[in-house]
Amino acid sequence: MLLKRAIGVAAGAAVVTAILVAPASGAGQADLDSAVREAMLAERGAAASADFGTPVLAEPLVEPTRSNDQGWAFGTTTIPAPDVEHAGPHTAIFVAHRQAQGWQVELDGTAEFVEAVERAPADVVSEGEKQLFARNYENSRVAVADTGLGLPWAEGVAWWMGGGPHGDSGQSRPFSSLDFNGGNGQVLSAGAGRVYKSCLRNGSGLVRVVHENGFSTTYYHMTGLTDLGDGQPVAYGDYLGRIDVGLPCGGSTTGPHVHFSLLRGDSHTKVDGQTIGGWTFREGAQAYGGYAERNGTQVGTGGRITNHGQGTSTPTGVVESGQNTSVNVRSEPRLSAPVVDELPDGSVVRIKCTARGDFVDGVWGRTDLWNQRDVGGWISDGFLYTGSDGPIAPAC
Template identity: 65%
Template structure:
């Protein structure tokens, strides 16, 4: 229930009065929660109803991260998902300021959020967070690039299963912004650098969100054994977030341990169709959970494995070393066995390929080949020991 005092909409935020300045700390906290819930339902309620295919919504959760003197608050708010669908909750960061007319609340992804966060005391919203929010919001105003710059949420050079192809954050809902993955050691890692936030923290699980500077955010659901990093902590590509699981801290359903990865642009879910993540371009079809991913001439469908080739902070194509019966592969000064050995590289390592050339024949893991790859280190490796997903060159010819 909303407080009985009148409410006034200013900009994108909602001001909710709660009586005289002498109100108790408890009533102030209650009124803050009411104001945040009202703003969340007003701005994100229609989106949640459409995603969840329901007219009625559960009461939004309000979880402050930091507060100051009953005048400022920063935290998360979440609309739980129904248990009848494979769904993830609708969540947002909020910043709130109390003034003469009550609480002004702004949600992430808006001009008002950036402005109010910038005005907040540094011990409520840190300078580093203010900078991130501004950069994310500014970048989100531009048309999204097909290459997200993000990796897949596990170790580079390792293959996981795509258990559920592109689908909605709540199953069949549009856009198809989400993909389900499982495999390997089960460790879910951040798809890119940014800052981490947890919402709907329940039973050792939560919806985990990483906001990135490039206008994107990624969310991770169903995890267990979450990172102990506090809200707002910086993360890098590959920072541990949790383990795949069947956890449902804020509704939804799960039939097997996995991570439900979702892609957002600004404050909205965005289709992964034709988006490149982890070196793979994802494609949606008319039905949810189908779809597929491509890399060069290689296609991976639902139920098949794909290797994480990392983000595109380095634009060079990549491959994974497969040394067969050996533990390491020799690196040479040129494209042939008659060139000197200068180094070795371990089985399973991810290498970046600068260019390719034809040289001496090598009996590799997949047969005989004369294709050699010059790496970004300047050293050469036979393509017979590098998995790139194709027998054709993945990089231009060397000069």
């Protein structure tokens, strides 16, 4: 029988004990809540305290979403953050099975959790979720050079990076989080996976997407949350919520934004050196500093970066036509070349390569840089927002 791991300290070393909370008469909801809280504090309490800079002050919130009469339960549990600067809640997905000795509780991101959800009946954990959790766990142990994730807004659009790499709770390590705002305010899933919501209060909550590639992403401060139920599939770019100042489980915020965090396995992972949305993020000496880098261009905190989508193979730009309603696409990077297409303002252009040609006085000033589309034709960089003043694609 699997026993829940609990972390204690003996002569400076971690020791393993078992947590089995004996069921009271009826083995009801209160017993489940107690078991999940105890497991959450044992496994994640120390990390939460370190992030918060203070001992855990509130009991973990337990939100079961499914159960059956065979003694199985599934849901989320969250340690609320204290009301201190930029603190963020800690959350986990749990599966629990009631046995004679008490509830056996497993938290996501571990081999024990994968084994437990595999044993759980399909009315509590779907077959699709079982496959997802198994793949996520296996892939979380494999080194990758690119997350395969986009940024959490529409592809080809630029948002403000209001906060560079920082901890899930501000100064805490690792620097796993980024703050973004801009555009239409709609926060979109950074990749395909399944969605889970926790700490649902006052129209806000903490949204998490578990991805097959070993990563999970979380999104905090939002309102207008997706109406998708826990465990439902989401695709890259699916709507999750809107930027706001929601604090359903503590923390603080100075204005509407999304607090976007990256996790692997059962813990946060640094964004330093990770490529997301075509940008590689670098942390600074202090939290909220650092920058995003792409093709030699660096954008620091307070700057705008364009979501170039999943992976880095095809850069993109957005047509900015200025006083016009459209921009000409020419057969060569010359103003005298024939017009082969017209693109309306706001169109997303996938860029194959770049070259120097005729100078053009565009929205972004005078430039001789031209971009060749992946479907053919040339558009002046003066009418294309790419998040950079220089080339973002290889030379043609």
